Structures are given as C-alpha cells and as structure tokens.
Amino acid sequence: MSDGNELPPPPRNLFIEVTTECNLRCRQCHMWRSQEPSTSLSTREKTALLPPFAAWSPQALVVLTGGEPLLKQEEFFSLTRTCRQNALRVSVNTNATLVQEDTLERLLTEGPHYLVVSLDSHRPALHDWVRGRPGTYARVLSLLQRLLHRRNASRSSDLSILVNTIIFEGNVEELDAHVTFLRGLGVDGVSFQMLARTFMRASREDVFFARHFPREVSRVEAAIERLLKLKARGAPIVTTENDLRWMKLYARDPDFLGEQVCGSAERNMMVDQQGNVQLCFFMRELLDGRVIGNVREKSLRTLWESDLARHARGVMEGCRKNCGMLNCHRKQELS
Secondary structure (H helix, E strand, C coil): CCCCCCCCCCCCEEEEECCCCCCCCCCCECHHHCCCCCCCCCHHHHHHCHHHHHHHCCCCEEEEECCCHHHHHHHHHHHHHHHHHCCCEEEEEECCCCCCHHHHHHHHHHCCCEEEEECCCCCHHHHHHHHCCCCHHHHHHHHHHHHHHHHHHHCCCCCEEEEEEEECCCCHHHHHHHHHHHHHHCCCEEEEEECCCCECCCCCCCHHHHHHCCCCHHHHHHHHHHHHHHHHCCCCECCCHHHHHHHHHHHHCCCCCCCCCECHHHHEEEECCCCEEECCCCHHHHCCCCCCEECCCCCHHHHHCCHHHHHHHHHHCCCCCHHHHCCCCECCCCC
C-alpha cells in the first residue's frame, strides 16, 4: 500500500462486466436472476476505456465477466479486438454453452488470449446438476474438443484453453480423476477454487453453501495432497502449490482467515454494467454501499488515484472476509 501522497502503481487487471444475465441456472450463483439495467454502458463506452488504460498500464490483463459474456457476442468480440489492438492481454470466463460454429472460428482469430471454461466434474450428471441445465456438460465437452482440435491443427492461434473447477462436497473425492480426464483432452491448464458463499444470493439463507461446502476437512486435505502430487508429476494444474495449501485452511474455517489474503485493492479495478468502479467485487460491503466512482464521470486513472480509492485500500488492507480466497482476489504470493 502506498504511503502519503505517493501514487499507487497502476492496476494490472481490469474487469469489465459484459452482461449481468446468464443462460444457465447455477446453484452457487444467483446472478442469472438479474436483468440488464437500462442504464448500462454501451459497447462504445466500454471499448473507449481500453486505449487510455493500455497507455497507463501497458500489457495489463483485461478480464471480461458476466453473467455469461457470450450472450453479447458482438460486444464481446469488439472488446477482445480492441484489447489486442492495444497490446492488452484479455481473458474471459465462460460456461461454453453458446459457441456455434462461426463463434468457434472467431474465438481462434479475434478472441481472447485465455478462454477459461467452467467445468465442475468429468461426470455429466454432476456438472449439469451444479449448472442447473441438462445437456450443459455435453456442450462444454463438444466445445473443448472442437476448439482444441482446430487450435492445434492451425498452429497460428495464440488462444490458451483452460478449465476452472469449483471444489465442493459433490466432487472433492474425484479431483484427481477430473485432472486426469482434462489432461487427456489436452487442455492447457486446470485451476481450482473452493466453493464460496453463493454469489448475488437471492435469499437470506445461503442454502447451497450450507449443504454443499465440504463437510470433512480431512477429505479436503487428502484431495489437495493428491492434486499437489499430480502437479509435481507435471499435470497441467495452474493453481499454485501455495494456493492449494491455503485451501486446506479455508476448508477448516471459511468464515475467518487469520492472515489477510486478499490483494485485490492493490491490483484490480472492476467496472460494472452501469460504469461503477470497485477495487474488489464486494467492496460495497466494506464502504457502506459506496463505490470509488463512475467511468462516465472520471477516467479510470483519476478514480484509481483518488482519495476515496486510497481510503478504500486502507479499509481493505485489514479485510479478512472469506471472498479473499477467490482466484481473482487472492494475493499472488501467500506466506
């Protein structure tokens, strides 16, 4: 954290919300219940953020988020093209169910550098159950197979194809088999994150988290040890050894972490559909509902260097909420 009037280094990650809507009904996320706000930023407003951001933070990473970003394909590809034109790396998380043949080709030629596909199990029934739609697994597998085949055949695309998996009660015993399956497919990497509180929960009680967070710490610890052994033997697990070991502590008590593990305020900016800017996805909870500003009124750099942002970093420096263990929030190096 910067002292006094010293300006903080520019953020290395810019998250841009493409849409709040989603075509699935994931049990660990209620964002699909939301509707696109009438005051959403236009595609032009979003793409206009990128050239000045690239000049301020060269070769930074832009992450396109949702909802499901591919629900708005033209905006999605407008953003990926603009990122590439400005030497920004770009990543997207997708449920991979909306990719038609023409979209497949565009992903290879004008899409992101990193396509992160959600797949929570190599068992079709379990993944479909988590994602709330039958046939989801079949679509994901088809996309991975076709995209990997074309990417490998062309040898001209720089697209990296990764899978992200949530660890919960239903799959904790099968993680090593899951990695072996994905390694056989030829994906470039597999990342893991522990089940977090239900995102944008629609009810007062967090029923899914309460019922499906792994119940026995010893089972999580054993599963993590198996992943560490696979990683040591060359399996494409991109989650770091340190992060995997930290998941054991999180499994023991997801509501309190003795050490501050969140580094989001030092490296991330999040721009939502209405142009509001936060330094983590849950900053409003810490700042009495406030954000650090809106991109329709001030530039990203002005907001990042503002007194309110400095205040937010001071508050977040002591934050020990369990969301600090999310991949996007967690410190890059944990002790």
